[in-house]
Amino acid sequence: MPGEFVDQIFVAAKRWLLSLLPHAPDWVVQIASALLNIILLLGVFATLFALISVLERKILGRIQNRYGPNRVGPFGLLQPVADGIKMLIKEDVVPIRADKVVHFLAPIMMLLPAILALGVIPYGRNMTAFSIDGGILFFFAVGSAAELAVFMAGWGSNNKFSMLGAMRAIAQMVSYELPLLIVVLPVVMIVGSLSPDAIVAAQDGYKWGIVPRWFVLTPWGAAAFILFFVAGLVESNRTPFDVPEGESEIVAGHMTEYSGFKYATFFMAEYFGMFAVSGLAVTLFLGGWHAPIAWLEVVPSYLWFFAKLAVLLFVFIWIRGTLPRTRIDQVMSFAWKFMLPMAFTCVIAAAVWHYQAHGWAGWLSSLGIVAVVYLGLSRLLDTRRKFATRTYRFAE
Amino acid sequence: MTPTLTIFLILSAALFCIGLLAALSRRHAIFILIGIDLMLAAANVNFVAFWRFSPEPAQPTGVIVAIFSIAIAAAEAAVGLALVIAVYRHYRTTNVDKLNQLKG
Amino acid sequence: MSAAAFIVIAIFTLAGAIAAATMPRLIHAALSLVLAFIGIAAFYFLLGAEFVGLVQIFVYVGAVAVLIVFTILLTRRGQEDTRGFSWGGVVVAIAVFCGLVWAILHTRVSDAAPQIDPLTVKRIGEVLMTNYVWPLQCVGLLLTAALIGALILVAEEKR
Known part of the structure; x- marks a missing residue:
């Protein structure tokens, strides 16, 4: 069947490449297989990074009613090449009072976990680079190393703006990691597994033959998906939560003292982190590589995954283009007063849905729970009532 | 040759003693906490190694104890570091040798 | 291995x-x-x-x-007083290490690792929720207590 062949073309290609080493011992084959996975992963995401860096500027330009970059190559598509060359030939400035080793290691520490986290996401049928039983836990375990990297950058630079930026970044990353983890919990509860492959497999099939069984189409799933997306925005330091690098306040936060290729590495790590969070959101809530309509399953599975990823990335850029930056105290109180209770509500709503056999009654009651808590919280947290009516005095 | 239980035990003993060294020799309160964390982690290695080499590995007791122990280590670190901050606020030092009076 | x-x-x-x-x-x-x-x-x-x-x-x-x-x-x-170091600790640590190694080498342990099925997360979850449910609750309580205690310790004193 040709559809299946196209779907599995990468898996088959890898099997063919590995069969070129017929008499090699087991561990050589394992290492070769791992290397192939890593090379493919890095190649795909480096290309995606180059593409998204120019597309982001194009889309932002569109939103702000101007042209984006359009000088280098057709439609400015070669802009990333020019940017890369510019970054490479720039002088690498290290402050004289900096902690040299820490300053040097910070960008590497930042990039490494983002790449590792990309490894556990299933990109297509049988296409998980690093398929382990506790994949979701692995994702968050390596992701938590990013906080240390931010700290290293801030401390190593020996600059007060860097330090302030790093403290802000760590504070908000720690606060949002909690809701980020807890909204994953309902999915893990329903599926009964921490493995991303099992989670994608659980979202297979169509209700009444049309509606896909994606978790985002249940009330708790929709709420959890939005919470996950917001927390993901914070974790990848994107607008409107980019206070750690708010240009108008603290120059560039923890990246102030970085230049040239190290700065580019930070930039890359940020985008890789964004890909990882979006990829996990697709896996957890948007049905992974499954097609939205049954008869569209002839399209290869990896194309569906990357299409969904592209939509999420577009929303990231769209939000950046339209929302202003929040204040740090607003960011923090939003995490603890709104995100956390809502995340717990999602867990309860998912449990109710599950124990009413995934039927209509469960659907409605979980919707009710989410809606009641949402309305209650938004009434409680409404700060507008605290101000007296504003009166204006004009010259009489 | 595959690593045996004895080698794992010696390794965790070495880790434990490095932690002990940090806790005993350094005068800074945070170093002492680092030492205690290392000692706890070394004990955990022992639990998991004993589980792996036990005659009945189907019963994951050692693993469960290690998980509990990690949770307790987290609580220990949180309280310990909160104490360090509280002491620092009061005495303006984190050197444990200078904290030698009971009077507040 | x-x-x-x-x-x-x-x-x-x-x-x-x-x-x-x-x-x-x-x-x-x-x-x-x-x-x-x-x-x-x-x-x-x-x-x-x-x-x-x-x-x-x-x-x-x-x-x-x-x-x-x-x-x-x-x-x-x-930070200026982080350099304090006493050599007594080194001696004690080496002594303890020698004692431990002596004890380990003089204990008969089974060195053969039995073949096992991989320990899945599901298995750990089942055991935690059945045999070890009370210790689990205690650890949860301990963590909550530690959280509150740490918060109270570092909270600014109101004067």
Whole structure:
């Protein structure tokens, strides 16, 4: 069947490449297989990074009613090449009072976990680079190393703006990691597994033959998906939560003292982190590589995954283009007063849905729970009532 | 040759003693906490190694104890570091040798 | 379990631990501690306890190390007296190490690792929720108490 062949073309290609080493011992084959996975992963995401860096500027330009970059190559598509060359030939400035080793290691520490986290996401049928039983836990375990990297950058630079930026970044990353983890919990509860492959497999099939069984189409799933997306925005330091690098306040936060290729590495790590969070959101809530309509399953599975990823990335850029930056105290109180209770509500709503056999009654009651808590919280947290009516005095 | 239980035990003993060294020799309160964390982690290695080499590995007791122990280590670190901050606020030092009076 | 992987990880872990114990600057020590913790997590992977390894990285690198560096930040002015070092501790540590090694070498232990099925997360979850449900609740209570205690300790005193 040709559809299946196209779907599995990468898996088959890898099997063919590995069969070129017929008499090699087991561990050589394992290492070769791992290397192939890593090379493919890095190649795909480096290309995606180059593409998204120019597309982001194009889309932002569109939103702000101007042209984006359009000088280098057709439609400015070669802009990333020019940017890369510019970054490479720039002088690498290290402050004289900096902690040299820490300053040097910070960008590497930042990039490494983002790449590792990309490894556990299933990109297509049988296409998980690093398929382990506790994949979701692995994702968050390596992701938590990013906080240390931010700290290293801030401390190593020996600059007060860097330090302030790093403290802000760590504070908000720690606060949002909690809701980020807890909204994953309902999915893990329903599926009964921490493995991303099992989670994608659980979202297979169509209700009444049309509606896909994606978790985002249940009330708790929709709420959890939005919470996950917001927390993901914070974790990848994107607008409107980019206070750690708010240009108008603290120059560039923890990246102030970085230049040239190290700065580019930070930039890359940020985008890789964004890909990882979006990829996990697709896996957890948007049905992974499954097609939205049954008869569209002839399209290869990896194309569906990357299409969904592209939509999420577009929303990231769209939000950046339209929302202003929040204040740090607003960011923090939003995490603890709104995100956390809502995340717990999602867990309860998912449990109710599950124990009413995934039927209509469960659907409605979980919707009710989410809606009641949402309305209650938004009434409680409404700060507008605290101000007296504003009166204006004009010259009489 | 595959690593045996004895080698794992010696390794965790070495880790434990490095932690002990940090806790005993350094005068800074945070170093002492680092030492205690290392000692706890070394004990955990022992639990998991004993589980792996036990005659009945189907019963994951050692693993469960290690998980509990990690949770307790987290609580220990949180309280310990909160104490360090509280002491620092009061005495303006984190050197444990200078904290030698009971009077507040 | 291969010997080569064991040796590499052992060197990595012990180097990290020794650096954490002896580095003159606190921040370097804290970062070397992270290396040691990652090495220990690698040992868990080697021993077939993936879940514990992941929890180890998650808790120690993600939480404990971040707490330690935050505390270093908040108590920065005490940095000049981090160099205090007493050689008595070294003597005691070496003595304890020799005693432990003597005890380990004179104990008869079964060195053959039995073949096991991989320990799945599901199995750990089942055991935690059946045989160990009371210890689990106690740990939850302890963590809550520690959280509240830590908050009260560091809260600014109102005057």
